[in-house]
Amino acid sequence: MSQYAVSGRFQSRDGFSEFNTVVDAPNEDVARERVYANIGSQHGLKRTQIEIDGVAEEATA
Template sequence: MSQFTVSGQFQSRDGHSKFETVVDAPNENVARDHVFSNIGSQHGLKRPQIEISEVSEQ
């Protein structure tokens, strides 16, 4: 598995909050899904409220 750095922003009460996280995944699409799932569950958000701007492999 590869490591991917995923960055973007999500809607919060104060506007938009930026994030950057490292995810172990076999490919870029799975890395995106993991980030949508993790941030959505932590902050009570749906996928359209999360915007991923960059995915890069380390």
């Protein structure tokens, strides 16, 4: 599996909060889905409250 760096923002009480996270996934689409699931469950948000700005595959060492 590859690692993907995902950045974006989500709605919070004070407006929007930005996030940067790294997830293991076989492709970009699965990486997006995992971020929606993780951020949504941690902060009690729906997918419409999460905006993903970019997904980039990280170089493996």
